[in-house]
Amino acid sequence: GENVEQHPSTLSVQEGDSAVIKCTYSDSASNYFPWYKQELGKRPQLIIDIRSNVGEKKDQRIAVTLNKTAKHFSLHITETQPEDSAVYFCAASHTGRRALTFGSGTRLQVQP
Amino acid sequence: DVKVTQSSRYLVKRTGEKVFLECVQDMDHENMFWYRQDPGLGLRLIYFSYDVKMKEKGDIPEGYSVSREKKERFSLILESASTNQTSMYLCASSNRGGNQPQHFGDGTRLSIL
Numbered sequence A: 001g002e003n004v005e006q007h008p009s010t011l012s013v014q015e016g017d018s019a020v021i022k023c024t025y026s027d028s029a030s031n032y033f034p035w036y037k038q039e040l041g042k043r044p045q046l047i048i049d050i051r052s053n054v055g056e057k058k059d060q061r062i063a064v065t066l067n068k069t070a071k072h073f074s075l076h077i078t079e080t081q082p083e084d085s086a087v088y089f090c091a092a093s094h095t096g097r098r099a100l101t102f103g104s105g106t107r108l109q110v111q112p
Numbered sequence B: 001d002v003k004v005t006q007s008s009r010y011l012v013k014r015t016g017e018k019v020f021l022e023c024v025q026d027m028d029h030e031n032m033f034w035y036r037q038d039p040g041l042g043l044r045l046i047y048f049s050y051d052v053k054m055k056e057k058g059d060i061p062e063g064y065s066v067s068r069e070k071k072e073r074f075s076l077i078l079e080s081a082s083t084n085q086t087s088m089y090l091c092a093s094s095n096r097g098g099n100q101p102q103h104f105g106d107g108t109r110l111s112i113l
Helices: none
Strands: A004-007 A010-014 A019-025 A032-038 A045-051 A056-059 A062-067 A072-077 A086-092 A106-111 B004-006 B010-013 B019-025 B031-038 B042-051 B054-057 B064-070 B073-078 B087-094 B108-112
Touching: A004 A086, A010 A019, A019 A086, A019 A106, A032 A062, A045 A056, A045 A062, A072 A086, B004 B087, B010 B019, B019 B031, B019 B087, B019 B108, B031 B064, B031 B073, B042 B064, B042 B073, B054 B064, B073 B087
Parallel strands: A010 A106, B010 B108
Antiparallel strands: A004 A019, A019 A072, A032 A045, A032 A086, A056 A062, A062 A072, A086 A106, B004 B019, B019 B073, B031 B042, B031 B087, B042 B054, B064 B073, B087 B108
């Protein structure tokens, strides 16, 4: 089955700096890679996703890159703000599988 | 906007009890999921369902069962609760097929004493 590894487990940055979270996956058939943000005490919410027919996707201050050959994908947050502080989860799936396999999460803390 | 509602935010039960966690979604989604969330382990899939009365085991189904009698409702059952099932339980739903965004409920923090 699919295995998703996520690094780092914790990340502390100064406000205004960039943050990068990396994930690797094992199943070469995977072609869908969403990222979820979970603020303290709240539900995980989808912030961006990418499908394997593209290598990069941007939405304002966040971007995701995908390297299918190396089987890894990354979340980039630029100009970080205190409200970006949360736990971020990557996940992977493929067309024939309805379920997602999640990484173990990254706790991002943005210091004002 | 998709709404996934879990019946309880906090629940305290005793070992050996039969525990029911309920989840309802209002977007006519075919797929529904139950995860447990533990620190450092991310979200682990317990069971999911892709249609009424249909279910599939996830990665950690032992000690759990599920029921989906109606499309909008998916129940997680702890047949005989044990202390190692103390955790945060999250329900999610998504549209038909694979590669669909999942929408989560607020979670149920379950403590087994």
